[in-house]
Amino acid sequence: MYNVLAKLRVGEAIEGKEKKAYEDGLVGLLKDIHDRIDAEVARAYGWPVELSENDILMNLVALNHERAEEEARGHVRWLRPDYQNPDGRAAETRQGKLEIAAATKAGKAPWPKTLPAQISAVREVLEDLGEADAETVARTFMRGRATTVAPLLETLAGLGMAEVIEEGRYAV
Structure with a gap:
């Protein structure tokens, strides 16, 4: 039809x-x-x-x-x-892209989208911190998660780009 x-x-x-x-x-x-x-x-x-x-x-x-x-x-x-909206509450004002800029200014970088960029970013943070665990590294990123960072730290250690200094802690 x-x-x-x-x-x-x-x-x-x-x-x-x-x-x-x-x-x-x-x-x-x-x-x-x-x-x-x-x-x-x-x-x-x-x-x-x-x-x-x-x-x-x-x-x-x-x-x-x-x-x-x-x-x-x-x-x-x-x-x-x-x-x-049964309670008749006013919607909250959102910043959208400005939230990312504000968070970046506050010291948190956005979590990279690609795996190579994530590995590079984790290595840079580890260099800046000297030594850290996955949770500490993850906290330096917006939406960073320790469960995502931990395998990247292990990979860096496996490639000789970081070393395990004790269980769960890494250094460059």
């Missing part, structure tokens, strides 16, 4: 099996319903009805950015406030 509807929308001829699908599936009625829904959605957003798909997507992306900025300032437009 929707293949027939797509052909109908672009003005292609509907013949053979597609003609039967058009008639049996009431595709003309389906098109009318979709057109009315599309018009009401456009009206609700304050957009012209004749927008191209690309323009609709661009408008939705812009609207998404606006809403994200509002929510970062603490203004949330609840769809179902009785369910989503």
Whole structure:
């Protein structure tokens, strides 16, 4: 049915099996319903009805950015406030990317995304600290975890780039 509807929308001829699908599936009625829904959605957003798909997507992306900025300032437009926010509490203001910058200024670097970068970062921290365990190294990173750092320290020791000075403690 929707293949027939797509052909109908672009003005292609509907013949053979597609003609039967058009008639049996009431595709003309389906098109009318979709057109009315599309018009009401456009009206609700304050957009012209004749927008191209690309323009609709661009408008939705812009609207998404606006809403994200509002929510970062603490203004949330609840769809179902009785369910989503029953206590009527105001949303907290979030900093987004500014949180990362603030944490970095406070002395915590973001945890690297790739394994080579993680190994390098752990080695640099170990050099700065002189000696440390996985928990201490992990605490120098935002979202650093000792369970992730420990195997990296073991790897550095195995490669001769760090040494085990006692169980669970390493030095460069």
